[in-house]
Amino acid sequence: MRHHVLIHIGGCGLGLGLRLWKEVFAEHGVGADGQLRAGALSDEGAFLKRVASSRVAPRAVVVDGDPSSIDLFKDDPVSGLFRADNFVFGGGACGNNWAMGYNDRVAMRDAAVARVTSEINPAGGSHNFIITHALGGGTGGGLGAAIVEKLRLVYPSSTIVCFSVLSSPSQDDVVVRPYNEVLALAKLIANANAVVLLDNESLGLAARARFGENAVHHARLNELAAQALALLTSPLRLPETRAVELRELTRTLTPFRGLALVSLAIESWTDTVGGDLVDALRSRVNRVSGHGADTSALLSAAFIAPRGRPISPTSLRADARLGFRGWFPDPLVLRTRSRARAIAMASSESGVVGPLSALCSRFDSMLKRKAFLHWYHGHGLTTSQMQQARKAVGELIAAYQTAANS
Numbered sequence: 001m002r003h004h005v006l007i008h009i010g011g012c013g014l015g016l017g018l019r020l021w022k023e024v025f026a027e028h029g030v031g032a033d034g035q036l037r038a039g040a041l042s043d044e045g046a047f048l049k050r051v052a053s054s055r056v057a058p059r060a061v062v063v064d065g066d067p068s069s070i071d072l073f074k075d076d077p078v079s080g081l082f083r084a085d086n087f088v089f090g091g092g093a094c095g096n097n098w099a100m101g102y103n104d105r106v107a108m109r110d111a112a113v114a115r116v117t118s119e120i121n122p123a124g125g126s127h128n129f130i131i132t133h134a135l136g137g138g139t140g141g142g143l144g145a146a147i148v149e150k151l152r153l154v155y156p157s158s159t160i161v162c163f164s165v166l167s168s169p170s171q172d173d174v175v176v177r178p179y180n181e182v183l184a185l186a187k188l189i190a191n192a193n194a195v196v197l198l199d200n201e202s203l204g205l206a207a208r209a210r211f212g213e214n215a216v217h218h219a220r221l222n223e224l225a226a227q228a229l230a231l232l233t234s235p236l237r238l239p240e241t242r243a244v245e246l247r248e249l250t251r252t253l254t255p256f257r258g259l260a261l262v263s264l265a266i267e268s269w270t271d272t273v274g275g276d277l278v279d280a281l282r283s284r285v286n287r288v289s290g291h292g293a294d295t296s297a298l299l300s301a302a303f304i305a306p307r308g309r310p311i312s313p314t315s316l317r318a319d320a321r322l323g324f325r326g327w328f329p330d331p332l333v334l335r336t337r338s339r340a341r342a343i344a345m346a347s348s349e350s351g352v353v354g355p356l357s358a359l360c361s362r363f364d365s366m367l368k369r370k371a372f373l374h375w376y377h378g379h380g381l382t383t384s385q386m387q388q389a390r391k392a393v394g395e396l397i398a399a400y401q402t403a404a405n406s
């Protein structure tokens with residue numbers, strides 16, 4: 001039963017989520033009125049649900065207390081496809097405060113989970129949840145973590161994958177972002193199966209290379225991220241590929257016990273590397289996530305490639321430039337009917353340690369000075385809870401470091 005419920009949380013979650021749905025609608029021939037074009041590729045109910053004989057609706061729940069970002073979402077012509085009941089809103093934004101989103105938005109959390117439950121196939125099967133959000137937002141990070149935690153409680157054997165945006169230190173000047181991101185990540189470590197880390201720094205580099213110096217704005221970043229995520233999710237949606245479940249994909253990308261931190265690269269964005277697949281996937285300008293791409297060791301990987309593109313798991317595995325660790329078996333290669341003329345690589349790799357260690361250093365230097373702690377204490381979060389979150393993130397980083405050196 002390959003049904004997925006997508007949950008979009010906070011300003012970034014909504015912007016990225018909407019862009020991803022546009023890719024999905026285009027791929028499956030869904031018009032702005034929800035009608036399926038004749039001959040369109042069915043998604044077999046994976047992301048879309050049939051609401052009439054030739055009409056479909058996205059299986060999505062949209063959550064934000066900030067009326068302006070909900071309005072922005074609703075202004076888009078395709079927003080009419082989303083079920084009105086599945087907008088969970090009200091209560092206001094969380095002002096970049098993770099503790100407010102996590103502790104003070106309990107009614108929204110419960111309403112969101114209730115809407116998710118209403119989208120689940122009552123006949124049972126596995127429950128797959130995909131979340132889009134920013135780790136650093138008060139809503140995306142704080143309420144997002146609370147929703148993931150509750151989903152894990154209610155659906156203990158579900159597969160929960162987060163498409164999580166990490167802020168760019170060079171583009172984002174909200175001083176408490178490191179607190180929010182560490183706190184959110186710690187909750188995902190405890191409750192999610194995988195986090196596809198979409199890092200705005202890497203996306204900014206890719207956007208600049210592709211669209212020029214002025215292209216580093218959220219619409220462009222979302223466009224690039226959504227293209228990569230659409231390709232990544234295409235084997236879950238498109239028929240006649242080797243059937244793959246989100247759980248299997250997630251397991252492949254989990255090199256050791258715990259959360260899989262997934263990096264993503266997509267090969268078609270630039271041809272500056274002369275058409276060589278491995279070089280292209282290693283090139284910084286093709287990466288959605290993970291700095292240090294050039295030196296990173298691959299611990300596990302899945303390649304998503306359209307039919308007709310020759311790609312051999314064994315030769316990829318043997319290619320020194322990818323830096324596969326000796327103990328890892330051949331990567332998973334998934335064939336897709338996606339018309340994207342690109343290959344995506346989803347990987348667990350040591351390069352993820354770079355941005356996360358830098359994040360932890362910023363967190364540590366703020367906590368040492370007790371900077372802005374009163375904001376968090378005022379919303380029921382203790383210093384000791386913050387220290388525990390930092391410890392959990394530190395342990396995950398250490399695990400990746402150890403695995404890469406073994």
Ligand SMILES: Nc1nc2c(ncn2[C@@H]2O[C@H](COP(=O)(O)OP(=O)(O)OP(=O)(O)O)[C@@H](O)[C@H]2O)c(=O)[nH]1
Pocket residue numbers: 009010011012013015016066093094095096097133134136137138139140141165166167168172200218219221222
């Ligand atoms: N890639 C991308 N990043 C975004 C987008 N919108 C915001 N961000 C980043 O996300 C972080 C802030 O998260 P938001 O989503 O704005 O915050 P929120 O979850 O709505 O939370 P509050 O507004 O604090 O309640 C910052 O690092 C932004 O740079 C977007 O559309 N795309």
Ligand SMILES: [Mg+2]
Pocket residue numbers: 010011012066069093094137139
């Ligand atoms: Mg917001």
